[in-house]
Each structure stands twice: as C-alpha cells, then as structure tokens.
Amino acid sequence: MTGQARRLAAGGRIDRSRPVSFRFDGRTYSGFDGDTLASALLANGVALVGRSFKYHRPRGIYSAGIEEPNALVTLRGEGRHEPNIPATRVELFDGLEAQSQNRWPSLRHDVMSVVGHFPKAFAAGFYYKTFMGPTRRAWMFYEHFIRKAAGMGDPTSAPDPDRYEKAHAFCDLLVVGAGPAGLAAAIAAGRSGLRVILVEDDAEPGGSLLGRRDGAVADWLKRALAELDTLASVRVMTRTCVFGAYDGMTFGLLERVGDHLAVPAPFQPRQRYWRVRAERAILATGMIERPIVFGNNDLPGVMLAAAARSYVNRFAVLPGRRVVVFTNNDSAYGAAEDLRAAGAAVSIVDVRAVISEALRARTAEAGIEVLSGCAVGRANGRRTVTSVDIVPFDARRPEAARTRKRVSCDLLAVSGGWTPTLHLLAQRGCKPVYDSHRAMLVAADVPEGFHLAGGAAGETALRSCIESGLAAARAAVQACGQAPHVSARPPVEPLAADAEEAAIAPVWTIPAPLDGRAGKMFVDLQHDVGADDIALAHREGYASVEHLKRYTTLGMATDQGKTSSLNALAILAGLSGRAIGEVGTTTFRPPFRPIAVGALAGQETGLHFRPIRRSPMHDWHDQQGAALTTTGLWLRPWYFPEPGETRRDAYARESAAVRRSVGLTDVSSLGKIDVQGPDAAEFLNRVYVNGFLKLPVGKARYGVMLRPDGIVLDDGTVSRISDHHYFMTTTTAGAGKVMAHLEFLLQTAWPDLRVHVTSVTSQWAGMAVSGPKSRDLLARVVEGTDLSEAALPFMGVMHGHAGDVPVRILRVSFSGERAYEVYTPAGYGMALWQMFCDRGAALDLTVYGVEALGALRIEKGHVAGPELDGRTTLADVGLARMASGGKPFLGGALAKREGLGDASRPQLVGLELANGAGTLRAGAILCDPAARYRKAFAKDSAVLSDHAPDPSAVDFTAANGSGHLGHGIGFVSSVTWSPELQRNIALGFVSGGSSRIGEEIDAVFPLRSELTKVRVTPPHFVDPEGVRLHA
C-alpha cells in the first residue's frame, strides 16, 4: 500500500478516523471515508487513469463531478462488474476494486496507442473513407477488427446478484439540485406547507458549497440543513439523479441505494428507479464549467479549475504543487487562491488584458503571479503535463503567436466559463439560446410547471443564487394555489453581498503557437473529437449542428458533451461565419447520466419479466414434475415426463392415451366471457359468421368471428346457459383481444344493444376429459347425472355436481375424440381435478399437456393460433361454408373484397415428408419446384440467368442454394411428429390448396439453409369422417 503523497494534513470533508483501502489496476491504495475514487487516486499521486476512446492517449482526472469525460473505470467483478463509471462519482468504500479501461496490456504501455500516431487515418467519419477499399467487400473485412477495437469497457455475462426496485412518488414541488439555490427553494416551499422532494445527485446536499473554503459559507450550509430537518413535508433524496423529464410533469430518478457499499445491506436493493409526479419543478441544477481548447489539452494533469478547487477544499487533496491556472473569467481566481493557500505555487494566465484592481490586490497578497493578455498555447508532457507554453493573446483578435514563455507545472487548471445545466429542460423540447454578454447558453422559454433557480438560471454569484431559489419557490407555491409563508425570519439568512465580477472574455480556442508541434486540440474528450475534426466536417459540407454531431460523434458519448457542447458550437460558428446563436443546438435526450438496465427492469426479471398467470391446478402440475411452458402469460404444463422419457416419448404416450382410453388436460387458460342481456343473442349473431339467434338453451355452438376487415379474429364455442345468458370461450391467446373487441362494439357501434360482457377467465377452472372412455370417467365423477347421448349429445351443455362441487359440462372436442370440457368455480378446480385423477386411475387415465394437445389437434386438422394469425380468411382456413348467407355479420362486407376472394390465396392443407427424410419446420416457405432459378444463394453457384431451367437438369439442394426467391406459394403453420401416424406431419397454406393434393413441393427454411421435399395432403390426417367424436 502506498502513502497518500498529495493528501493535505488537515481540512476537507473526509473522515480521517475511517481509513479505507482500495485497489486500482491491481495495486492497493488508501483513502478515507468521504473520498471519491478520483480524489483518493489524486491523493495517492495517480495521474494516469485511462486511455482515450479512439487514439488511446493517456488521460487523467479532468473534473470532480458528473461531467467527467476521462476517468472512466470498471468497478467490481463477476456479477457486479460494471464498466464506464466516472471515478469522480464513485464513493470510496473499503475493498473497492477498480480497473482502468481501453488499454492492453497495461495502462502505462498500451499497444493501441500507436493509433494516435496516425490521427488523419482516424479522423471524423474515417470508417466511411479510410476503410472503404480496395474492394467493395473490404469494409466487411475491416469492420471485424474495428468493432473489436471500438467501444469502451467490457460488460459481463455473469448474473447480477443484486436486486433492483422501482417506486412511485408524488409531490407538489420537485426541487432538482441541493446546492444553495435548491436548498433555499426547498426550505421556503416547505415552510409554505408544500410537499417537497429535494433531489441531490451527490452523497450530501450542498452542491458547489462543498468545494468552498469560506467559513461563512460552511455555516450557512449547516444552518440550511438544520432548517430542512425541521420541515416534515420536505423529503431529501441524496445519491439520486433526476435523469429524465417526461410528459405530464413526470420525472425519472435513479437512487443509488447501495452503490457506495461493497454489498447492499440485507434485503436492500442496489439501486431504485423512481417515477415522480410533481405539480411544479424547480431546476436548481447549477452550472458546469467548460474548458478552453488548446494544444494537448487532454494531458493528465490538465483539469477544470473548479475541480482543482473542490479537490483541495472538499477532499483535502493537492492535485499539483506547481500550478498554472488558465482562465477567461473571474471564477478561477478563487481556485487559484485556494490552491495557493494549500501550499501550491500558482500562476494565473488570463486572456483578458485588463484585470480588476480587486483581483490584482488579492493575487498579489496571495503571492500569485498573473500573466494577463496571455493564453496557454500548448501543454507539454508525455504521460502527464510537465509544462505549458504561454503565448500573447488578444481576445478581440485571436491570432497565432510564438511562445513567449514556457512555464513548468504539474497541474494546469482551466476555466473557459460556465454553462447552465439545462438538460432536463431540453428534454422537454426547450432549445437554449446564447447569451453573448455572459457567454453561456441560457433558457429562453421555460415550459409551464418549471422554474429555474441559481446557476441553471444563469446566476453565478452565491447570494444571487440563493435569492433566485427563494423567488422560484415563491412562484411555485403560488402556482400550487398556496400562499407563500410569511415570517419575520427569512427562510434562509442570506450571505454577504456578492463581489462584483468583471466580464468574461468569450474565448473558445487558442491558435497553435507558431513554433513547435501544434498538438491535438480536443473539444470532446470522451469521444476524442478535436477542433480539426469539426473543421473537417465543416469542409465536407456538414454545416448543420445536427450533422456535425452525428458525423463527428461530438456530444454522443456517455457524458453527452457536458464540457464540450458550447465550445463546439462556437468553433462551428467561427468556421461558418455565423453568430453562435445562429448555429443552434442539438437536443439532449434522457438519461442525463447512464442508467443500468437492471435499475429500469427492477423486479421484472426471470419469471417476473412479465406477470405469470397460473391455473387453479398449477400446483398439481408442478408437484407431478410437469415440464412447463409459457403460452402468452400463462404457465402451462407442456408434458408430464415419466422417468427416462424425452419430450417426444412423453407426449406420444399422452396422445396415445387420449386416442385409446382417456386423457385429462387443464384448459383453464381458455378465454371465458360471460354474455348477458336481452339482446345477447342478437349481439352474438352479429359478431359471429354463423347464426346464434336460434341456439337453444342447453346447447353450444362453434363459432368464428372476423375483424371488421374480413380477416379471422378468433374462434371458440358459445353455450346458452339460459334465455339471456351465454358463456363464450375463446382461444387462450385471443381472450384479451376478443374481450376488447366486444367491449368496443358495445360501447361505440351498438350502444343500443342491452348486453353486458364480462371476462370470467379468472372465475372458472376448466379441464378437458377426452377419449373413448371419457364418458365413463365423467360418470364416475359427476354422479347421479344422465350423461347419455340423448341427455348430453355432441355440443350439449348441462350443469351438475361432482360431490358438492358445482360443474358446467360442455360436450365439445378439440382432439377429435369424444370429449367434454368441465368447468367449475376456480376455488374448486383443484378438488375437481383430484376427483378425476383419483377415479380415473381405474380407467388408465393419463394427464396430458399442451404438446400432446397440439399433436392431437394437428392430426385432426383443427386450426388454432398459428393458422389464425391475422392474415387468414374463413376461406383460407377451409371454413367458408360456416358463414351464414342469411344474415349480416361483422366483417362480412369487407370479407368480399377482391383480394380476399382471390382464388390464388394460400389455403389450408396438410403436409408430410415426400421421401420420409428431412425436417418439417413451422414458418418454412412453400415453393413451387418449377419456379426455381439458378440465381442461387450459395457463393459457389454460378449466376447464370433469370430464366427457369429444366428442373431435372440440376439437383438443387440446401448446400448449393435452394434456387428459390421471393414469397413462394405458401407457408407451414404447425408441425408435429404424429404419435397416431408415427411420422412427421404439418398444417400449412398453399396457393391452390386442395387442388394440389398429392403434389410434391419444396419447403424452404432459409435460416438453416434447409430445403425439404413435402407432399400436399388433406388437412385431416386422423378420422377425417369424425366418427370418434361419437365413439
């Protein structure tokens, strides 16, 4: 463990009584509780922390906050591994493990740094230019290597052991930022009785005050926090970032609940994603300092002036002992003084020729040399800054000059001005405008509901920030319909009057010195975009700022260009001869800072990715060892394997049992809709293609309903329970859309019909008893009820009891065997199911799952979801004769459209392997063998012509390309290996339908380069006459 060579002996907000040990790139260092990883690294004298994105140039810590572009590290390991985390936002904890990124084999010696010697080859847009030849396919070759070299940080595929939460919160006023303006606003609003949520990204409130040395400021902060504690209606959320502002005054927040701990506390989430809904919002989001652009401005040891100040005052770290402060405004002088007070030798280079007397007096007293009318033309050094070249500079007429003086230094602190943090406002569509007097982008229109305060409102002086916070709170309180609190004592006692500040000199770049090598001038540090890249883009015609952004990728990194955007606009303006305000701005989009996908997912992972629906008999299936599968949201038994059985063994056994004796399956997932009212029959008659007006009580009828455009919507059965009461079943997948469809019709198309529809899918458990012995079994369970053919014919409905359990019995069949669907209120489902199982043992009852269910219905040629896929008509699925000619029905008119009546439309057929070999796959495209071309897919095949050759001349296989193009003549919809027929069969649709029975056609599956010969058959493979229904 090395010592903290740059740690100051006293001061800071760190807790020296709690030392912390951490590792960076395998070496152990020490710090204190209250440090960030960045401050601790600086304290240990670590200057080099990363390699840049494209050029792999050495990079150091640049800032102290969320705007950090350089110091991106990978934290932790295994499932908690997290790349691209700014070291400035990592709260140090004991045992923290961090790695630098984008270097190999080491940070100090990175092989890829050779790229930096060929900057022109990798200039903006290089992948459109440099790597486009010599052949057309050359890019496909280069792309592989470029993609491998690109990117920053590596993700992990190990499962994340932590949990994440989501939550909702509501308030009258959301205050974003707990700096001086935000604190003042929250206190004032809280005293007025508003429900306030005050959000701060840092671990503690205070904002810029945390980096100040002033005792009066510290006292003010202490008093403000004490007042906040007394306000019950104010909730303070630290370690929380407001990352997005959305419609309806809804905000997205990310709370880092456990990120500052090695492992989250028991039961606690690591992060929590909040959605906050507020009446009003005050954005007290402060400002971000921006740099000035000059040669080699990316060297480690170059950082923002306010950051240097923060490291000294907040973290008791001296980032340099020989410091040059380069500035165009007054704010950097405070940084210079604090660095000097901490023991550094400090010089100030100020582009302004005239410095105020007050500043001159202060710097003289502090022993700080000031070089006015000068600029830093270039920073020098290899892996860290060692000196800077000072050039004379006239801010009114910036021209290149020769170096006047070289000053040795180990820290260059730069301040080019301040930019209000307006990202949340920009997300709401507000474009900032350029304020030339203050050289910053400020908000023009503030949308309804929002207020700006402090730095976000363009205020730079402390007292002004506080007063603007109070004013924003007053306006917010009044807008919420409350009277602002009036007290003899102001909510927050203001500080002393602000010192007068001289004007900023709007300077963006410094021309390279006329002597020596220019050095690359970076604008966007994180994406390695230089001033020359902007010039290149401009030369190539990318005049719009939107094009500049996308062509150079400026502002598109994880920092969203927080330190680069205004400089880029200014450079573009200069190149194009426009005012900065005319250039415009790009749009900031959420999130303000990167958000882990885990946080957005919350608990919606694994089986909770979507909510799972379980049948009332689910526990039984689970206990019996059923393999489970999802059908939409339902978790259903797939098959019930006996020891040693494969899936095919199991469902083949189950299917055979249904055909030979009796099977039991859970059909609770079927949609069930209660239809009641005096006009119920008329309603059903309108929505189904077949007639329902004369359906007798105690009978059921199979029905198909269409969409208004004539396409099949769903099928099911309707049972008439009493005069005005019907019980409708739908497919499992169609239940929701059918229910919505029926409600829509009743509410908009036919509000005059006295009908009510209610989803009762939850109310009823359903089970199908199928097979030749199904009636025998039913009779053993539903005792004392006449189940004879006369009493309960096919499509009959009756009610009875199984013991004390009420049951509703429908004699319907999906399998083609004699079958009954038995329904009971869901709470009795398990009891009824157990009765069937117990009494069915003597009849060789077999429970079967959805795989067998599917095989049975495919064998019978019954259509289901894969056939009713939103593209097929009644005629396509072979049910045209169901449609009543004597009554109108929904969809009937448009079903007669020319396209839907085209005889060449694919129609339902059966399919089997022509030669017994190959694989039938659902989704395979059916093609006419006569339509093959030799313009094949495989690269070895010669491209001859578009004319169809003699099919017998060439043997087309999957290996040499199927030879088929386009949509083919149909597709395969459902496949199974038939237990009854002991071979593969399928249902599908083919143009010409039944007229092709006996033909051999091609089934092509391009995803696996398969071509299979199939024979067209009738769709009803088993018992086409339907004899077994009545067995």
Place this chain on the structure above:
Amino acid sequence: MPEPRSALASTYTVGAFGLKQEPAAVVLRECTPRCLIQLSGWPDSFGSICERITSHLAVRVPVDCLTASAHDDVTIFRVGPTRLWFVCDGDSGRRLRDFFAAFGATDAVVTEIDHSRTVIRVRGPEARTLLNRGLPIDLENGAFPEHVFVQSVIHHVPVLVHRLPSQTDPVFELYVPREYAVTFWEWLTEAAAPLGGRVEGTEA
C-alpha cells in the same frame, strides 16, 4: 359446498419476513373468501336500480368510480358507469342474490365473480410505501382518503385498491385476478422485505 382453495395455498407462509422490524412495517393477510357479485345495468334503468338497492340495503350506491360505500358487511364499488361490485360475506351474499333475482333481465344482469379475485389486506406504517413500489397513484391522506378505491395496475397486474377506514395505520385491500395471485404475492413480499413484513394467518 367445500371450502374454496386459495390461489396462494402453496406460497402463503405465516410469520415475519425480510428486515427484522418490530412491529412490522407492513402486515399482509389474505382475506377469507368473500362473495363478490357483479350487477350490471343500462343507462335508462340504472338510476331506478340504484334506488332500489339503496332502499333495500340502507346504503347509498356510489355515484362515482372512486368512492366505495359500505353498510354492515356489504361494500359497494362502482366499477363502471352502470356496473357495481358487491362484496360481502356468505350470508349477505345469499340475501343479495335473492334480492337481485327480482330484477328483470331487461333491467340488470348478475355475474358471479367471487372466485375470480384474491383479496389481500395491506396495513402498517409503511403500507403506502410498499404499495407505491408498484402503484402509480398518490396514496397520501389528502389524495387518497378512506373509502376511496382505484382500478389500476401494479407490476403489470390489474388491481383494485381500496382504502378502508382505520384508527391508526392506513389499511388497504387489494383485489387481484386469481390467476395472477401468486406472481403478485411474490412481487409484494419481495417489495416488502426491505421494509420488514409479517404475514398473518387468514383466520386472523
């Protein structure tokens, strides 16, 4: 008639869970099976239906879809413009069914849905915090006073949330579609764990 089996039968475990907290920050209990009857009418006759109900039950039918009304053990929710839910115990349910039978089919229809919902009671000082882990509704006293209910969504599950009168900590009852009960319970208990929870027996 046998006792209906709870949808939570295999997953309901009585006792404390999560963060050790005494008293528990949230207390969960599945409410014993109740009658849940839906009555639906049509605009031209719904007013008179409501008057008859008010007269028979001595409780005003809710006028909006936000505030439940209750008398004795019968609670009424207006879940649609002309649709009511009646929640009560078994005896009251039988009496209600007999009463509803007097309505003609042209005036109102009755749908039995008492097996369709699992009802979970959530109470405790952190009941609001727990529910707001998934419920996008403001549950503070001013926004969500006693007797108010909403039909909303928690964890993608449709839920009716009803606030009951209480002396101390807020009490809510959640009506969850039965087939979602297990997935919802898993979410609820996991969300409650960091707060400190306790599951009470259904007989409590």
